[in-house]
Amino acid sequence: MKPVLTLALAATLAMVGAAHAHGPVRQKVELKRTLDATPDEVWAAIGKFDDMGWHPVVARTEMTADSASATEPEKSTRVLHLKADAGDPTITEQLMKWQPERRCYGYRITAVDVAVLPVSNYSSTLCVNDQGGKAEVVWKGGFYRGFPNNDPPAELNDEAAVKAVTGVYQAGLDALADRFGAAE
Amino acid sequence: MIRAALAVCLTMSPAVAGDIAFVTSQNAGSVSIVDLDAGRVRATVPIPGAPAPVAYDPASGRAYVIAAETGELTVLDTQGTVLHRAALGEGSFGLALDARAGRLFVADWYSARLRCLTLAGAELWSVPTGRAPAGVALSGDGQVVVTADRDDDRLSAFDAADGRALWTAPTGSHPYAVVFHGGRFWTTDVQSNSLTVVAADGGAVLGRVATGDHPYGVAFAADKGFVTDQYAATVTVFDPVALTPGGTIDVGDYPEGIAALSDGRRVALANWDVDRLTIIDAVAETVTAEIAVPSGPRSFGLFVGPEPTR
Numbered sequence: 448m449k450p451v452l453t454l455a456l457a458a459t460l461a462m463v464g465a466a467h468a469h470g471p472v473r474q475k476v477e478l479k480r481t482l483d484a485t486p487d488e489v490w491a492a493i494g495k496f497d498d499m500g501w502h503p504v505v506a507r508t509e510m511t512a513d514s515a516s517a518t519e520p521e522k523s524t525r526v527l528h529l530k531a532d533a534g535d536p537t538i539t540e541q542l543m544k545w546q547p548e549r550r551c552y553g554y555r556i557t558a559v560d561v562a563v564l565p566v567s568n569y570s571s572t573l574c575v576n577d578q579g580g581k582a583e584v585v586w587k588g589g590f591y592r593g594f595p596n597n598d599p600p601a602e603l604n605d606e607a608a609v610k611a612v613t614g615v616y617q618a619g620l621d622a623l624a625d626r627f628g629a630a631e
Numbered sequence: 632m633i634r635a636a637l638a639v640c641l642t643m644s645p646a647v648a649g650d651i652a653f654v655t656s657q658n659a660g661s662v663s664i665v666d667l668d669a670g671r672v673r674a675t676v677p678i679p680g681a682p683a684p685v686a687y688d689p690a691s692g693r694a695y696v697i698a699a700e701t702g703e704l705t706v707l708d709t710q711g712t713v714l715h716r717a718a719l720g721e722g723s724f725g726l727a728l729d730a731r732a733g734r735l736f737v738a739d740w741y742s743a744r745l746r747c748l749t750l751a752g753a754e755l756w757s758v759p760t761g762r763a764p765a766g767v768a769l770s771g772d773g774q775v776v777v778t779a780d781r782d783d784d785r786l787s788a789f790d791a792a793d794g795r796a797l798w799t800a801p802t803g804s805h806p807y808a809v810v811f812h813g814g815r816f817w818t819t820d821v822q823s824n825s826l827t828v829v830a831a832d833g834g835a836v837l838g839r840v841a842t843g844d845h846p847y848g849v850a851f852a853a854d855k856g857f858v859t860d861q862y863a864a865t866v867t868v869f870d871p872v873a874l875t876p877g878g879t880i881d882v883g884d885y886p887e888g889i890a891a892l893s894d895g896r897r898v899a900l901a902n903w904d905v906d907r908l909t910i911i912d913a914v915a916e917t918v919t920a921e922i923a924v925p926s927g928p929r930s931f932g933l934f935v936g937p938e939p940t941r
Contacts, residue, residue: 472681472699475658475904475927521844543844543862553884555862570862572884589885589904597721597741 473568474605476612477587480620481578483628489582490550490575493623496542499527501626502619506530511539518545524557536563543570550575564615565593566608581630584623586616648938650892651709652899653694654908655682655934658927662696664711665908667892667899667935670920674711679703683929686728686735689893689936695735695750697723704735704752709938717752725808726932727767727776729791736776736791738764745778745787747794758794760787766809766931768816770831777829779806779818786818786829798834802827808848808888808931812856813871819846819858826858828874838874842867848889848931850898852913857898859886866900868916880916882909888930893937901928 482489492501497517499505507528514523523542528535537559544553551574556566569590576583590612594603601607649668655678656663662682663675680698682705687694692709702723706715722741729736734755735748743764746757761780769776769791776791784804788797803820806827810817815837816829826840826849843860846867850857855877856869864884868877883905891898897919898911906928910920 472657472683473903473927544864553862587884587904 472605473589473591474609474612475587475589476609476616477585478613478616478620479583479585480624481581481583481630482623483630484582485580486550486575486577486582489584489623489627490547492626493573493584494547494550494552494575496523496545496552496554497525499525501622502615503622504529504615504618518542518547520545529563536560538564544572561593561603565603565611566590567593567595569612578630582627584620586619588612588616648940650894650935650937651687652890652908652930652935653685653687653696653707654901654924654928654930655685655696655888656906656925656927657681657683657699657903657929659925661925662694662705662707662711663924663928664694664707664709665922665924667910670922672922672924675925676707676711676713678705683931684724684726685888685930685932685934686726687932687934687936688728688730689939690730692939693750694934695726695728697726697737699724704737706750715751719746719748719752725765725767725778727769728933729769729773731773732791734791736767736769738767738778740764743780745776745789745794747776747791756794758789758796761785761799765807766818768809768811770811770816771814775831777809777816779809781805781807781821784820786816786827786834788816788831788834800827800829800834800836802829802836803839807846810849810851810933812851817849817856819849821845821847821861824860826856826869840869840874841876842869843879847887848900850889850891850900852891852895852898855913857889857911857913859889859900861885861887861903864904866898866911878916880911880918882911882918883907887928888932888934890930890933890935892935899935901930901934903927903929 499508509526511524527538539558540554553572555570571588592608652665654663680701684697702719704717722739724740725738727736747755760778761783763782764778766779777788786800803823803825805822806818828837842858843863845861856871858867865879883902885903889900908922
């Protein structure tokens with residue numbers, strides 16, 4: 448019995464120590480897509496912090512009660528309700544930068560279950576650039592893996608985090624390409 | 632003979648040797664040596680294991696780099712030749728160099744210790760710190776070494792000679808980088824968007840300076856302080872005497888490691904998201920140069936200095 452107990456205790460201690468730490472390597476993902484539409488047309492579709500309806504996995508965008516508007520950095524907060532077979536998986540995100548003149552906004556995730564998206568300390572920027580009159584959508588993020596300490600399980604390691612974020616961006620850009628047409 | 636003489640001339644020609652920067656590109660897995668006068672990357676050396684912390688010794692022309700994933704130390708010269716490697720153990724992260732005494736101080740993030748090592752990586756002593764020690768800094772006289780204990784929201788100070796605990800000082804939430812300047816230690820409180828200022832002698836908290844969102848590094852030039860704000864994508868300028876914030880300078884997303892050039896008039900920063908080394912004129916508070924570097928530059932530490940004169 449003793450070895451089992453010792454192991455269990457060690458596991459418990461490891462989890463306690465991990466509560467606020469994270470592996471020291473931040474990951475980055477950046478995806479771009481040029482669309483057969485003007486920057487203003489695409490910005491009109493995706494440049495609203497309170498409406499992520501253009502993304503195929505988002506069922507509903509809800510602004511928190513204390514968000515007076517959808518354009519106030521550090522205050523405006525949205526809850527994305529994701530499409531799911533069961534339950535109500537959500538991602539809570541706060542606006543960090545609001546730059547409509549550049550067709551850009553930045554946000555961070557303030558709450559997410561790592562079973563929904565296996566990341567921590569996630570921040571992101573979504574921009575629409577002008578490429579010779581065509582809209583180039585650039586979506587990029589910086590984040591740490593979901594498991595905060597060393598020796599992460601496979602589903603919460605660096606690769607899993609990058610794969611999950613890449614999947615989210617890819618699905619969004621694919622939907623925009625379906626809607627506006629790809630320029631390339 | 633003529634060629635040799637010419638080579639010497641070219642090496643000697645600047646009255647003062649130009650500065651170089653050692654840029655650790657964590658995502659690319661490399662270190663680039665950047666000639667700051669020429670504005671170009673001189674050499675890029677692959678370093679496996681996500682290198683981030685770095686300390687450069689201008690006197691010897693050697694840089695000490697730690698790979699965050701493995702804890703391996705790599706020692707490089709100014710041309711990018713790897714001179715030495717040593718396994719310091721997983722969790723080794725922030726480091727400070729005492730070139731005069733020939734010692735390295737390395738924080739162990741996972742086991743919450745500060746270790747004093749020879750320049751080859753052999754341990755001289757080791758003492759416990761607070762939880763998750765990140766940055767390490769040494770006082771100008773080489774007598775006090777501190778760690779920024781991220782998960783205990785404090786600085787811990789030790790006698791650099793033997794590791795005897797001297798004092799602790801409360802900081803804001805999640806202190807990360809720490810540097811010494813003007814008799815004080817300055818640490819960035821990542822989660823409370825401030826800088827905490829602590830007297831090196833005794834550890835009294837002397838004040839706090841408001842910064843932008845998620846401050847990372849701090850440096851001093853032209854009688855001003857400069858803080859990189861990761862999430863705000865700005866550099867906050869502050870008055871290091873009055874401890875009041877001044878202007879901000881827009882840079883790319885995730886500006887991180889920052890250090891002063893030896894002219895005292897410029898600072899260089901690693902811009903993680905846009906993969907650039909950005910040079911700022913500290914007097915004018917403007918960006919004067921941006922140099923492309925491999926993916927994910929962090930340069931956590933004192934990564935800039937002149938080349939040794941030959």
